[in-house]
Amino acid sequence: MFAWLQECPHCGYVASKLENELEVPADLLKTDEYLTCEGNDFKSELSKRFYRHYMISKAEKDYGSEFLSLLHCAWTCDNSDDELAVKMRKMALPPLDKIVPQSDEEKNSLLLIKVDLLRRSLQFNNVISEFKDVILEDKIQNDIITFQIELALKKDSDCHTIREVVNKQQ
Helix, strand or coil: CCCCCEECCCCCCEECCCCCCCCCCHHHHHCHHHHCHHHCCCCCHHHHHHHHHHHHHHHHCCHHHHHHHHHHHHHHHCCCCHHHHHHHHHHHHHHHHHCCCCCHHHHHHHHHHHHHHHHHCCCHHHHHHHHCCCCCCCHHHHHHHHHHHHHHHCCCCCCCCHHHHHHHHC
16 A cells, blocks of 8 residues: 555655656645644555545546545554544545446445445445345345445444355355
8 A cells, every 4th residue: 555655755645656747736836734634643644645645636526536535544544543533434425426337347346445435434224225226137245235234224334345245145
C-alpha cells in the first residue's frame, strides 16, 4: 500500500504519479485543513497520505478516487486506531453511493462493498434494514449478504473473509 500513492516532499501534493499535473488550486495544499488532515490524529504517515489524497479527490469531485482513498485510509487505521478506521468507513459511504456502476456486475460489487462498510462502521441496523430484502442472481453474492446480516445481528464488526462464507455453505 505504501507504493500506491506518492507525496511531493516540496508541496505536499499526493497522487498515484507525481508527474500528473496538479488539478486543484495549489492553495489547498497550504491550508491548515490539508496539513492537519482536518484534525484527524492519524498514527501513520500512510494514513495521512491517503487522507490527503481523499481531500484532493474531493476537490476534483472524483467520487471513485474519493471513496478508494477513504477505504485505503481505513485499512491503514485498522491495526492502530479502530475509532478512526470506523470514521473513515463512514466517510467512504457518501462517495460510494455517488459512483455510477457501468454494469450489473459492478453494481453488485458496490452493494457487497457497501454492506461490509456499513457493518465494519458499526451501522448494524442499516445493514439489516437496507439488505434484508436484497436478492442477487449470484448464489455466493447472496450468501455474502446473508453472512453480513448474520454478523450485524451479532453486532460483529470484525474483519471476515470470503472463505468463511464458502466454508459455512459446505
